[in-house]
Amino acid sequence: MMQAHSGQNASPLLAVRDVSVVFGGIVALNGISFDMKKGQILGLIGPNGAGKTTLFNCLSRLYQPSKGDILLEGDSILTRPPHRIAEIGIGRTFQNVALFPNLSVLDNVRVGAHSRTNSDIVSDSLRLPWVRNGEKAMNRRVEEILGYLELNDVAHTVVSGLPFGTQKRVELARALATEPKILLLDEPAGGLNHEEVYILGDLIRKIRDDRGITVLLVEHHMGLVMSIADHVVALNFGRKLAEGTPTEVQNDPDVIKAYLGSKDQ
Amino acid sequence: MSALQEIVDTQPIETTPKKYMALGNYASIVVVILLCVAPLIAKNFVIFQMTMVLIYAIAVLALNILTGGSGQFSLGQSAFYALGAYTSAILMEVGGVNYALTLPIAGGICFIAGYLFGLPALRLSGIYLALATFALATAMPQLLKLHYFEAWTGGVQGLVITKPDAPFGLPLSQDMWLYYFVLVVSMAIYVASVNLLKSRSGRAMMAIRDNEIAASAMGVDVALYKTLAFGVSAGITGVAGGLGAIAVQFVAPDSYTIQLAIALFLGMVVGGVGWLPGSIVGAAFIVFVPNIAEHFSKGLSGAVFGLILVLIIFLLPHGSRQIAYTVQGWVHKLRK
Ligand SMILES: Nc1ncnc2c1ncn2[C@@H]1O[C@H](COP(=O)(O)OP(=O)(O)O)[C@@H](O)[C@H]1O
């Protein structure tokens, strides 16, 4: 079941090649390489400060690696500006929820569809027929996503007033609206209780199975990663400690040492 | 916590949630009827003042799109208002162009000027952007006085403009005609602005206002929409400036100082940041309240004005939209 969706010999969907990031004197990432296959759920683990978010920010083009390359379906993404990343199929959520607080749930998710639609300010101001038709088609897709994530009841609520768990689901909905090939989830279980984490795990697997979306999951919650990931990469101090199946990584002596040595796990 | 996370966590400026941005259908009809009927029972000078309220309402609305919509501050709107006013004045008096035709030209020129100003302004945000626009506002009257341009601008003296008559032999006074003309233009601009803010482009601007990094990760070209917001805001302000020149029948550099920019900013705050219908309330405030203050005390009118302003901000921190919501609540209760 675990490898059901990853073609064993297919070329990787995403290839991280020898990526390094330096901030001032701090080496946040040091020569990281790994591949992601289509349909995989890849868990990225490591203690606080290991460099997981930094790697996400490289994939979103918010940080420029000082060395190495990142390839999506064989093409480097490092020449693209950050706003041209969604259109090639990389969608993400943020570690500390980063929604548009004054907008409704519906509008937050509609912004997610920005790169899948087009318009110009003149047509928009005049609400020309093709603009109206475009909005209608987009609204159908957005409503499907809201239904999928059971957000219909709060569709018209302004997000700043919603509970944290619901906000995280809105962020997931917004990321799905970008119609990603790869979904980057940065600590989606953070701040959730035990039962919510369990539901989230099922949901992530369902998203992969129903929609064929490849998932890169950063998570502190070891139980969640070990139960849903097909493949795990462990980082510590910006270096790759280990890579393999969840069981392999869990039993790796370096990984055990890193986690015992850090206070927060 | 990394620098990026801090950016992601910063609180955006408080504005009106999008679904409350416009008036409902009934309220809109009532307001339009009131605006159509009002001049029929008013004296000519009051009609002129009401025309100025509509014109400033357009300029406040333009600032609202910039600040309430895209989250960028401007204390330089008077510069675009002046550019629009001079464009209309020069085209009419030097070029002999029909007054109505000068407005889209004034809007277009100001759109380009605003867009170009928005490009370097991309590097600034918050109070630094306010300072840069402030510099623009202070420079404008001096630029208009330069004698290189005197052949067109009339230098320090400015230009006198002839007031248009009602067309097709309509039995309307010049003031009355101008009022209805301005009313039609302002309603068209209002409807287009509501459309814009409710569209994909408007959502992109509001997403930038609320969280730039997240907007960019969703595919929104932050630089493009920020400069577009500047362009649109300046373009609409330019149309207001053109209308203002026609209504006042005069343009001169010292009519367009930083004081005008500050007045428009006050109008936006009093009307309610991000609430487009509030623009007309804010405009009425900046046209009538200084007169009221003067009525109380000639020598201390500035202090009285300041006091009224402080009271309003203290009692109604969200401006006129707060009153509108309260009234809406009452109407709901009455219906039940
Ligand atoms: N923008 C930044 N500027 C300076 N240092 C940073 C920045 N972002 C991350 N770092 C540093 O890089 C290291 C890795 O951080 P991060 O990627 O957030 O770790 P993780 O997500 O694994 O907890 C940390 O030492 C952190 O302080």
Ligand SMILES: [Mg+2]
């Ligand atoms: Mg992190």
